Amino acid sequence: MPLPAAAASGHPVEPTRHRFLIVRYDDYSPVVPYRRVSVGVELERRIFELFRRYDARLVVGVIPFPIHDQTVPRRTLVSTSADASWLSDPNDPWVRLLREYVGLGTVEAALHGLEHRRRSPAGHRPGEFRWQSPQWQHGALRLGRDVLASAIGRPVRVFVPPWNAWDDATARCLATLGFDWISPDFHPIDAPIGTIRVVPQCASDVESVFEWMRSAKPPPPGAIVVLTTHPFDFEGDQAEANLRSLEALLAHVAASPEWACVGLSDLPRRSLEEWRRRWRAALIWHGSRRLLDDAGIASSFVRDDRATCYAPEEWYRSRQIPWRLAVGATAILSLLVGWVGSRAMARYGFRTRGGSRMVGYLAAIGLVVLVLGAAEIARHGYVIRGVRWQAICVAVGATLGFLIRRRRGVREEHDKDARRWRTPPSTPDMRPIAHSR
Numbered sequence: 384m385p386l387p388a389a390a391a392s393g394h395p396v397e398p399t400r401h402r403f404l405i406v407r408y409d410d411y412s413p414v415v416p417y418r419r420v421s422v423g424v425e426l427e428r429r430i431f432e433l434f435r436r437y438d439a440r441l442v443v444g445v446i447p448f449p450i451h452d453q454t455v456p457r458r459t460l461v462s463t464s465a466d467a468s469w470l471s472d473p474n475d476p477w478v479r480l481l482r483e484y485v486g487l488g489t490v491e492a493a494l495h496g497l498e499h500r501r502r503s504p505a506g507h508r509p510g511e512f513r514w515q516s517p518q519w520q521h522g523a524l525r526l527g528r529d530v531l532a533s534a535i536g537r538p539v540r541v542f543v544p545p546w547n548a549w550d551d552a553t554a555r556c557l558a559t560l561g562f563d564w565i566s567p568d569f570h571p572i573d574a575p576i577g578t579i580r581v582v583p584q585c586a587s588d589v590e591s592v593f594e595w596m597r598s599a600k601p602p603p604p605g606a607i608v609v610l611t612t613h614p615f616d617f618e619g620d621q622a623e624a625n626l627r628s629l630e631a632l633l634a635h636v637a638a639s640p641e642w643a644c645v646g647l648s649d650l651p652r653r654s655l656e657e658w659r660r661r662w663r664a665a666l667i668w669h670g671s672r673r674l675l676d677d678a679g680i681a682s683s684f685v686r687d688d689r690a691t692c693y694a695p696e697e698w699y700r701s702r703q704i705p706w707r708l709a710v711g712a713t714a715i716l717s718l719l720v721g722w723v724g725s726r727a728m729a730r731y732g733f734r735t736r737g738g739s740r741m742v743g744y745l746a747a748i749g750l751v752v753l754v755l756g757a758a759e760i761a762r763h764g765y766v767i768r769g770v771r772w773q774a775i776c777v778a779v780g781a782t783l784g785f786l787i788r789r790r791r792g793v794r795e796e797h798d799k800d801a802r803r804w805r806t807p808p809s810t811p812d813m814r815p816i817a818h819s820r
């Protein structure tokens with residue numbers, strides 16, 4: 384394995400000193416899934432050359448069996464041989480380019496799915512691997528890995544799932560197939576113990592990362608920024624501007640004693656457990672941030688916005704207590720709003736018993752609808768937004784307010800009845816009839 388890019392440039396990579404920029408270039412293949420056309424390899428050569436010039440490394444996500452069109456019949460693993468892949472032709476210009484820059488140490492080849500086919504049902508979060516059977520995932524990963532490894536002449540250790548979508552079965556299959564790294568996004572998926580190191584995508588806009596790097600306070604040493612790019616970022620009207628931004632970013636990193644542009648396998652090889660703890664801490668922090676963002680609190684909470692990066696575990700840990708407290712306080716406040724609102728409605732809006740009961744039933748129905756909606760969102764593979772959690776808390780508060788009031792009402796009624804039957808009859812119509820003459 385060649386030396387990490389930063390090491391080659393005379394700046395040895397030090398986890399205690401460096402921050403890491405990882406640039407992903409997804410969808411490397413002679414056919415483009417979203418454009419339905421075959422394209423030349425000139426753009427890729429230009430990009431690879433740019434990275435070589437700055438002694439930087441580029442993570443290239445390779446699609447072994449790309450499809451032009453999502454509607455072409457599905458490939459079965461049993462009937463698919465390695466020869467069916469463009470990677471098995473050593474004279475293919477795309478294969479030659481890949482081999483050349485992998486050999487130079489500029490490119491780290493990653494497996495980017497099998498066909499890049501959207502296998503999730505319509506309406507669900509797009510993905511090729513997520514929620515597919517473990518048998519299929521294992522077979523697809525093994526086939527893709529073998530084809531890519533034989534094309535580049537070295538083992539494949541990195542997996543970049545199409546649409547960043549994966550699940551725990553993906554992690555288990557990757558571990559048994561010798562993969563070390565996966566680069567998805569911050570979608571909350573737990574990596575099972577002892578499987579894989581997760582390094583998520585942090586940004587997808589070259590210019591914004593460059594701006595952030597220049598203007599923001601540097602993140603702590605060991606922080607990682609994964610910038611995902613695609614061929615379409617360097618085509619069309621914005622092509623030249625984006626290439627210039629990329630060059631400026633690489634020049635900035637090359638000149639910086641703090642930053643290094645590396646591949647995933649150049650990252651510090653800490654234990655799987657350490658990487659797993661970091662991933663879990665990041666998920667909790669990002670989940671809290673998402674909840675608070677929706678409540679309009681996060682932007683004032685995070686004064687120096689270092690959330691663009693994947694920070695070291697300690698960074699997340701040191702912030703977990705205040706963020707958890709803020710989430711807890713937001714939930715309690717939302718509950719109180721619902722509770723006080725339902726009480727106020729019952730007392731001042733609907734003075735009759737029927738009216739107040741209607742408020743309670745409406746709150747309970749709202750709660751059921753919101754919870755069922757949340758379950759449906761999760762079933763489709765999406766994250767439930769903070770605003771929905773807040774609405775659920777408000778509905779819980781309103782329903783509780785109604786139930787407590789109702790119980791108290793029943794108890795008071797009961798006490799009243801008990802008092803009525805205990806006290807001697809005093810009303811005139813209950814008095815024994817006096818016989819008078």
Ligand SMILES: [Zn+2]
Binds near residue numbers: 409410495499546
């Ligand atoms: Zn892709």
